[in-house]
Amino acid sequence: MSVDTAPVAPARGTVFRETMLGTLRLDTEDRTRRVRLDLTVTADRLLRLSGTTEARAAGRMRIAGWADDPRAEGELEISPWARRRIRYRITFTSGGRRLTLDGWKAVTWRRPVASMTVLPYTLREDGARIGTGTLRFSLPAQLLPFLASFRFPRQEDPDAHLPPRWRGEPGRTEVWYTTVTDPATGTGLWLHHEMTAPADGSEPYGHGWAAVFPKDGPVRHARFGPAPWTRDESGYSGDGAAVQPGRLTGSAEDGALRWDLAERPGDQPLFTFPRWSWRRPLLPAAQMLPAARASYDGTVTHDGSTLTLTAAPGASARIYGHGNARRWAWLHADLGGGDVLEIVAAVSTRPGLRRLPPLVFLRLRRHGRTWPRRPERSAVGWAGAGRFRADIALPTWTVTGRCGLRRIRVEVTQPPDRTLALDYTDPDGGHATCRNSERADAHVLVERWWFGGWRTEAAWTLDGTAHAEVGTR
CATH class of the missing domain: 2.40.128.120 (Quinohemoprotein amine dehydrogenase alpha subunit, domain 2)
Structure with missing residues (x-):
């Protein structure tokens, strides 16, 4: 029956x-x-x-x-x-x-x-x-x-996006990363956990790093791994580092840098790329945030000193795909008041796509609503027209675009003394270099067309609290 x-x-x-x-x-x-x-x-x-x-x-x-x-x-x-x-x-x-x-x-x-x-x-x-x-x-x-202002959005569990996506295919990489700003000291924190399955079919391995960006003083970082990959259905676990629901723990370089943080999600998931691209990995890679913003409590110890975080704003994100882009830029900006801006601009390594200008995926969550409504809009526009544009360079890169009656301009600056360059290997054996700053500056301007002219709807200036990266292969 x-x-x-x-x-x-x-x-x-x-x-x-x-x-x-x-x-x-x-x-x-x-x-x-x-x-x-x-x-x-x-x-x-x-x-x-x-x-x-x-x-x-x-x-x-x-x-x-x-x-x-x-x-x-x-x-x-x-x-x-x-x-x-x-x-x-x-x-x-x-x-x-x-x-x-x-x-x-x-x-x-x-x-x-x-x-x-x-x-x-x-x-x-x-x-x-x-x-x-x-x-x-x-x-x-x-x-x-x-x-x-009332909205009634569908609810999703942020923890549901932590388990590994990888199912044994060669030539894949999967990332769990977290970026945080300590409001008391201005210190930035970057935790990166990665699984790499080489394209030649050799054994997968886990590795990563942690980096501290003090307001006064040089950037400090330490690596962990590589170590044989062991699947953990609740998140990432390997070589003393772990990403679990509500908690991030680990150490690197024999304890030279240690962290123990409690994570409290403060918003619903944010899909930087189209939602379908995360569920069905048809694109070269996809990125999303299990929670658009979160707060962190705990300790980070390095060089004999301990940084204590209390309600520090930040976010964790996930990446799954075939490896890094040919060239990319990334921004996570906590704009305050519950508003968040996430940007990924990238040039693919695939033949035919590598000659295109950077595809821009921009998501602005403001007052509980996300703009543009569909992630594809900023990347492909309407039949190719109206795509958002990115000028990727260092120390300053920009993104501009218009959707509907709104347009946006984002200018990001990564000062050299606040930027860390790290090299690592993609599944195909190619080498990538990311230049990351957890103390970047950003200016965001949103304008709205109103009775025949553009008027400022919102503007934010972040001084050392934006999280940004520019990478190349």
């Missing part, structure tokens, strides 16, 4: 934006300061007004004359009926100090509007109170943008 079952629809989450204005009074001051909090809130399920919904928040915290952190993050407990409250715990940095805004809207149906729009809070440092304040949601100014 068989039972027909209907397919289960993918779970959907909730994304919305909220802006609140108010004041803060520090315990050490006799005056109040103006405050603005802009948040993008993400829940892994549909909101349950009759129950409790846990959500993540990322955004920008501004306190007049005292703090401006575009990478504030935290969590919300949305429980207007069950617990009669909407609680906010938002962590941000001010002058190197890690602070937490802790408060809740006490919901009462006798005063529904006031109770759901007024947020009294306490400002804490290491658990101790240092100030109090109040934030308010303005119904006349913010209600329509708030309602229009």
Whole structure:
């Protein structure tokens, strides 16, 4: 006897934006300061007004004359009926100090509007109170943008993209890599784990490296492997280095460089290349991020010193394919407020394709939405017209393009003293050189066509917090 079952629809989450204005009074001051909090809130399920919904928040915290952190993050407990409250715990940095805004809207149906729009809070440092304040949601100014911001995206498990894709074919390479910026010191971190299956059919091996990019001082790096490849169904594991769900650990050069990091995904996956190219490896290679952004806690030890990371922004990514491109450029830019830009521009090694200009895959996730809507749009345009363009060079490279009523210009600079050059071998035996900087500079300009002219819609300048690379074969 068989039972027909209907397919289960993918779970959907909730994304919305909220802006609140108010004041803060520090315990050490006799005056109040103006405050603005802009948040993008993400829940892994549909909101349950009759129950409790846990959500993540990322955004920008501004306190007049005292703090401006575009990478504030935290969590919300949305429980207007069950617990009669909407609680906010938002962590941000001010002058190197890690602070937490802790408060809740006490919901009462006798005063529904006031109770759901007024947020009294306490400002804490290491658990101790240092100030109090109040934030308010303005119904006349913010209600329509708030309602229009709601999205209900399909949910995916970031950990589902960690297991190896390789199934024994010769001439393949697979990569797990992570890039992080420590907000306290400005130090950049790069962890690279790679499986290589040589094209001649010889035994596959695993190898990689870790690199630390201090704000003051030379770049430090160390390699691990090569070592025989042993398949690990949960991620990467080999020669003392491991990538597992929620954790990255390892050491290189007999412990000269060691790391132990907890990883907390902060967003849904981001497919830089078309989604189908990751599921069906028809292109020479494909890249994606299991989570568009993440935060990291833990330690990195090198040269007798230990760097402690706390809520450090970054991301992990995956690559699977036949090897490196003939020439390529890559950028991961955490733009703050939950916004992320990912770019891969590459010239293929395949005959016929190697004479084409770089194909550009650009994905800008802003306010929970990704532009362009389809990854192919930036690479191939419409029947070849309207492709995005890349000028790959060092120390500065650029990407420009237009899609719909928006256009973008990205300029990336990798200063030589902040760039590390590494050589390694592709499956076909060819040698590749990547020049990577985890402390690159970037300027991103997004414009929108409006009543006959281009107007700036958003602009970001990253000073030493962009992650970038230029490579050649």
